[in-house]
Amino acid sequence: MTRKQRRSVLIGGCMAVLAVAVGLVLFALSDSIVFFYSPSEVMAKELSPGQRFRLGGLVEDGSVVRNRGTTVRFVITDKAKDLPVTYTGVLPDLFREGQGVVAEGMLGADGVFQADKVLAKHDENYMPPEVAAKLKEQGLWEGPEQASREAEPSKVN
Structure with a gap:
């Protein structure tokens, strides 16, 4: 795997973790939104x-x-x-x-x-x-x- 490919995989993994975290926060707040x-x-x-x-x-x-x-x-x-x-x-x-x-x-x-x-x-x-x-x-x-x-x-x- 080239350096460029490793960087792309790392950035993609970080984006996926961030998306999951945002989804969990929004799900947790959905009960308290009035x-x-x-x-x-x-x-x-x-x-x-x-x-x-x-x-x-x-x-x-x-x-x-x-x-x-x-x-x-x-x-x-x-x-x-x-x-x-x-x-x-x-x-x-x-x-x-x-x-x-x-x-x-x-x-x-x-x-x-x-x-x-x-x-x-x-x-x-x-x-x-x-x-x-x-x-x-x-x-x-x-x-x-x-x-x-x-x-x-x-x-x-």
Whole structure:
């Protein structure tokens, strides 16, 4: 075997080992990858029950109902579609009606989202980036940066 052939075999072997390593990493991460959807996208995609994903939007006003213990029912909306959510656990201190929220869990067979994790915004100007992007796409939300730009008069040179 010539020197050139040995080098080609070595490079080919390294590429094969690298491809196997990348494949194993992707396979290991496939269970932890969670997609983000708004209620409108969940309805449009008709996701199967049991599939994990993140649901984001606004907590609909008047929808929070606290049941016995730590079970809470509420509705997440993107102003176009609504999706009922059930969560058992302690909600974040900043969880409120009308505020942005991201819930992680899965859709039940009854069409109710079963959340096992709820994330709430941390101040009055913050909305989770995924939620803000989805609502801005639909023209249903103006971020504080957009509203402040519209309030300033434009400078003409």
